[in-house]
Amino acid sequence: xxxxxxxxxxxxxxxxxxxxxxxxxxxxxxxxxxxxxxxxxxxxxxxxxxxxxxxxxxxxxxxxxxxxxxxxxxxxxxxxxxxxxxxxxxxxxxxxxxxxxxxxxxxxxxxxxxxxxxxxxxxxxxxxxxxxxxxxxxxxxxxxxxxxxxxxxxxxxxxxxxxxxxxxxxxxxxxxxxxxxxxxxxxxxxxxxxxxxxxxxxxxxxxxxxxxxxxxxxxxxxxxxxxxxxxxxxxxxxxxxxxxxxxxxxxxxxxxxxxxxxxxxxxxxxxxxxxxxxxxxxxxxxxxxxxxx
Numbered sequence: 564x565x566x567x568x569x570x571x572x573x574x575x576x577x578x579x580x581x582x583x584x585x586x587x588x589x590x591x592x593x594x595x596x597x598x599x600x601x602x603x604x605x606x607x608x609x610x611x612x613x614x615x616x617x618x619x620x621x622x623x624x625x626x627x628x629x630x631x632x633x634x635x636x637x638x639x640x641x642x643x644x645x646x647x648x649x650x651x652x653x654x655x656x657x658x659x660x661x662x663x664x665x666x667x668x669x670x671x672x673x674x675x676x677x678x679x680x681x682x683x684x685x686x687x688x689x690x691x692x693x694x695x696x697x698x699x700x701x702x703x704x705x706x707x708x709x710x711x712x713x714x715x716x717x718x719x720x721x722x723x724x725x726x727x728x729x730x731x732x733x734x735x736x737x738x739x740x741x742x743x744x745x746x747x748x749x750x751x752x753x754x755x756x757x758x759x760x761x762x763x764x765x766x767x768x769x770x771x772x773x774x775x776x777x778x779x780x781x782x783x784x785x786x787x788x789x790x791x792x793x794x795x796x797x798x799x800x801x802x803x804x805x806x807x808x809x810x811x812x813x814x815x816x817x818x819x820x821x822x823x824x825x826x827x828x829x830x831x832x833x834x835x836x837x838x839x840x841x842x843x844x845x846x847x848x849x850x851x852x853x854x855x856x
Contacts, residue, residue: 570673581678589676662696729824808842
């Protein structure tokens, strides 16, 4: 993340409790960073028009939607301005769809913050199509909050480390966030396989102590340089066998933020993100930051 104050924190605002919570969280971050807070509201897309009467009715309907949108962003701007009087707040009302409007508003953003209710029967509904669309395509980090979230404070920041370049980006963002808020960092690295496969299993043929040492080295290498760059951040290293999302969630019970890397941009919804980032977005009650290269 750039330290330039000209870079904004963009928040999607639709009038829901989840988006209000996202705006409140985003405002706290923007105030700490001395960045501009940009509140973005997207209008529904126009539908097909079949007659002059329908055109008139739709025009009136869209006019009302714009008024409602203006009321939503104006109310949020007023409330957040009272909480953070020194914070610069901008508002934007754009044509939909919401994901496109947010990505356009976030061309030079430092961070995008979205709220998600997490209600629904299917995975695509559990998180919400807008949050998935933005998290898969944004050039800057995206934070997704499910339900209410406390303002950033001194609770731990948990980051997933796998040794990849995307992981290094996530580690860098996690250290910076932790440093800004005086929080400790929990760095989690996982691997698959177990020494308890039983007789006849391949687990009996593996030197698991050597595996643990190798994986601990991967974790240390993944953090190299950042601890020196942020000496104020206390780091706890966790190298543990298991599924990455499960282990990260295990160590995030008292955390304020989870940070992971993700490739994004795939041909299928299930391939857009890695399984770890998808699982965390769908199941974490803690805000999740997705970092892409």
